[in-house]
Amino acid sequence: MTAxxxxxxxxxxxxEPGFVARIAENWPVKLIVLIIAALWFIxxxxxxxxxxxxxxxxxxxxxxxxxxxxxxTSAWTLxxxxxxxxxxxxxxxxxxxxxxxxxxxxxxxxxxxxxAYAFSWMDFRGRQIIFVVVVGLLVVPLQMALIxxxxxxxxxxxxxxxxxxxDLDLNGxxxxxxxxxxxxxxxxxxxxxxxxxxxxxxxxIESAKIDGATHFQIFTRLIVxxxxxxxxxxxxxxxxxxxxxxxxxxxxxxxxxxVRVITIxxxxxxxxxxxxxxxxxxxxxISMVLPLAVxxxxxxxxxxxxxxxxxxx
Amino acid sequence: MEETPERESVVVEELPPPEDAQPRGGPLLRxxxxxxxxxxxxxxxxxxxxxxxxxxxxxxxxxxxxRVLVVLVAIVVGVFGVFxxxxxxxxxxxxxxxxxxxxxxxFVFVGPALVILSVYLVYxxxxxxxxxxxxxxxxxxxxxxxFTDIFTDSATLISIRNSVIWVIVxxxxxxxxxxxxxxxxDKLGRxxxxxxxxxxxxxxxxxxxxxxxxxxxxxxxxxxxFGEQIGLLNGIWQGLGAAPVSWLQQEPWNNLxxxxxxxxxxxxxxxxxxxxxxxxxxxxxxxxxxxxxxNEIQVFWRVVFPMISSxxxxxxxxxxxxxxxxxxxxWVMTGGRNGTGVVAQQMVTEFFTNKNxxxxxxxxxxxxxxxxxxxxxxxxxxxxxEEQR
Numbered sequence: 115m116t117a118x119x120x121x122x123x124x125x126x127x128x129x130e131p132g133f134v135a136r137i138a139e140n141w142p143v144k145l146i147v148l149i150i151a152a153l154w155f156i157x158x159x160x161x162x163x164x165x166x167x168x169x170x171x172x173x174x175x176x177x178x179x180x181x182x183x184x185x186x187t188s189a190w191t192l193x194x195x196x197x198x199x200x201x202x203x204x205x206x207x208x209x210x211x212x213x214x215x216x217x218x219x220x221x222x223x224x225x226x227x228x229x230a231y232a233f234s235w236m237d238f239r240g241r242q243i244i245f246v247v248v249v250g251l252l253v254v255p256l257q258m259a260l261i262x263x264x265x266x267x268x269x270x271x272x273x274x275x276x277x278x279x280x281d282l283d284l285n286g287x288x289x290x291x292x293x294x295x296x297x298x299x300x301x302x303x304x305x306x307x308x309x310x311x312x313x314x315x316x317x318x319i320e321s322a323k324i325d326g327a328t329h330f331q332i333f334t335r336l337i338v339x340x341x342x343x344x345x346x347x348x349x350x351x352x353x354x355x356x357x358x359x360x361x362x363x364x365x366x367x368x369x370x371x372x373v374r375v376i377t378i379x380x381x382x383x384x385x386x387x388x389x390x391x392x393x394x395x396x397x398x399x400i401s402m403v404l405p406l407a408v409x410x411x412x413x414x415x416x417x418x419x420x421x422x423x424x425x426x427x
Numbered sequence: 428m429e430e431t432p433e434r435e436s437v438v439v440e441e442l443p444p445p446e447d448a449q450p451r452g453g454p455l456l457r458x459x460x461x462x463x464x465x466x467x468x469x470x471x472x473x474x475x476x477x478x479x480x481x482x483x484x485x486x487x488x489x490x491x492x493x494r495v496l497v498v499l500v501a502i503v504v505g506v507f508g509v510f511x512x513x514x515x516x517x518x519x520x521x522x523x524x525x526x527x528x529x530x531x532x533x534f535v536f537v538g539p540a541l542v543i544l545s546v547y548l549v550y551x552x553x554x555x556x557x558x559x560x561x562x563x564x565x566x567x568x569x570x571x572x573x574f575t576d577i578f579t580d581s582a583t584l585i586s587i588r589n590s591v592i593w594v595i596v597x598x599x600x601x602x603x604x605x606x607x608x609x610x611x612x613d614k615l616g617r618x619x620x621x622x623x624x625x626x627x628x629x630x631x632x633x634x635x636x637x638x639x640x641x642x643x644x645x646x647x648x649x650x651x652x653f654g655e656q657i658g659l660l661n662g663i664w665q666g667l668g669a670a671p672v673s674w675l676q677q678e679p680w681n682n683l684x685x686x687x688x689x690x691x692x693x694x695x696x697x698x699x700x701x702x703x704x705x706x707x708x709x710x711x712x713x714x715x716x717x718x719x720x721x722n723e724i725q726v727f728w729r730v731v732f733p734m735i736s737s738x739x740x741x742x743x744x745x746x747x748x749x750x751x752x753x754x755x756x757x758w759v760m761t762g763g764r765n766g767t768g769v770v771a772q773q774m775v776t777e778f779f780t781n782k783n784x785x786x787x788x789x790x791x792x793x794x795x796x797x798x799x800x801x802x803x804x805x806x807x808x809x810x811x812x813e814e815q816r
Contacts, residue, residue, distance in 0.1 A: 157644075
């Protein structure tokens with residue numbers, strides 16, 4: 115209300131609508147927005163509420179029945195979270211997902227940043243053509259790569275009897291998944307970073323060169339700091355993509371408890387035990403916590419990255 | 428950490444070579460040496476990186492190490508190792524004769540990306556295409572048998588039909604709701620806009636597996652006499668006086684139930700981009716239209732819509748491609764049973780469950796080939812836009 119006293123007087127002259135009038139203003143728009151937003155939010159709300167209800171009550175009544183009596187403490191519990199975190203290897207899978215996600219986010223960014231720098235600021239023959247081919251690889255769906263890479267991992271590759279890729283028994287290692295995610299993420303990363311780095315003013319790079327800086331110095335001390343916004347937005351993309359990935363982890367890491375990631379552990383809760391919603395809802399919520407936190411805290415970068423990649427290109 | 432002094436010393440020694448410096452020896456010999464060094468530079472970083480990473484992991488695999496330790500080592504090696512390798516390769520390049528250095532250096536920078544892309548995308552694309560003409564175990568060529576099989580077998584035909592329906596329904600609904608919501612929310616106050624956008628936006632951070640669980644719960648079903656309905660949809664359905672329905676088993680409507688999940692995930696994406704596009708329409712144009720007597724609906728269809736049409740196409744095609752490749756939702760919710768299969772899920776089923784590599788590869792090729800025309804359209808549009816500038 116202090117804000118109201120500070121507002122300039124000419125607004126009063128225009129006749130600022132009262133509180134009721136402001137609510138009523140534009141009410142059809144507000145109503146539709148409210149309905150759509152509710153439709154989108156209610157499924158998640160159901161999972162959230164259920165994850166805090168005792169198992170017996172979950173099976174006995176719909177989650178919406180608690181809305182009538184929110185303050186009945188006997189209807190709330192943390193047991194489901196305890197059960198998920200102790201009873202299964204869910205905690206392990208959370209750690210595994212971290213061990214997969216962080217390097218699988220940083221490696222493609224590093225590799226793509228060096229490549230994007232070369233594509234924008236270094237002279238070499240075939241620069242344009244190679245760049246176009248790299249971006250063209252965006253077309254290749256992940257599914258194309260599954261069978262050959264799995265074979266490469268499990269039995270190596272031979273051309274006319276000569277081993278060109280040794281049998282390293284990579285399957286089921288974190289390394290296998292990092293490299294796969296790096297490969298699948300690179301075309302988009304190179305494309306986004308090259309667009310951004312190429313638009314930086316060439317004068318600063320020229321003057322750094324005149325001052326005797328090497329390409330490596332220009333890259334690490336000038337270009338990378340200047341490119342933080344685009345690096346951040348791609349990092350969020352890649353982080354969410356890898357954290358939420360199911361297929362790549364399923365094929366290259368597999369479902370053994372010592373390496374499996376959280377999405378596979380979640381699916382295991384469905385498959386093995388039927389519909390145990392007290393575990394499923396708590397597990398689902400644990401799997402969402404980190405991406406949601408990253409997402410909401412860095413939303414600004416994420417939106418910028420989306421609009422840069424999607425609209426303008 | 429120990430690299431810092433080393434880097435400084437390189438800095439002191441290194442000055443960029445004069446552009447016109449030429450090494451001794453004939454031009455042909457020089458060219459040959461340059462090419463060899465370029466290839467060396469391209470291949471060396473990834474191979475060294477690979478060996479280091481692999482040795483670390485071999486160690487980690489053997490040792491029944493502490494989970495936290497494994498995670499920490501993985502992160503350190505993955506994060507700092509790769510950067511250190513680029514640094515090392517760049518320093519090595521500095522040791523080359525002056526005339527060669529700047530010819531080789533670009534390949535130190537792009538090389539690793541090219542090698543990884545060759546191994547993970549180019550080689551597999553060629554290999555899968557070849558495999559699609561081979562038998563179940565990938566040994567003998569069988570011509571077009573896999574493709575004729577796909578287009579005659581009822582299971583794969585159903586999954587192709589479903590995929591086509593997915594590709595039509597999901598982008599259409601997601602873009603329509605996203606566009607409508609973005610338009611309406613633009614007329615609200617700032618805080619109301621931010622909050623309501625976040626609610627639509629939130630599913631974008633959730634995995635398809637997580638989303639599938641959320642919606643399995645919504646669709647949850649118990650036969651009559653087996654207790655209360657705990658799924659929201661059946662709760663409402665019963666409240667309306669109807670008998671509970673096993674939503675995921677009702678062919679063909681169960682396909683729609685699955686599509687809802689992807690629409691729920693993708694609408695936020697459409698909404699964000701279209702909202703940005705709507706905000707970029709200049710205010711004076713809108714004002715001019717309003718002064719000329721256009722009402723809000725006319726302003727939207729005659730002014731805003733044409734101005735954001737290219738964004739709509741981009742959003743639409745992006746969602747089309749995502750939808751075409753959808754796998755997780757079907758795999759987790761129904762496993763493709765009850766006539767809910769889609770191409771990407773059928774491909775994994777053929778490959779892993781039926782052990783039919785050839786047919787799986789053929790389905791992957793179908794996934795790729797269908798995407799190419801969309802990409803060509805996108806590229807053409809993009810080029811046309813660039814020329815207009």
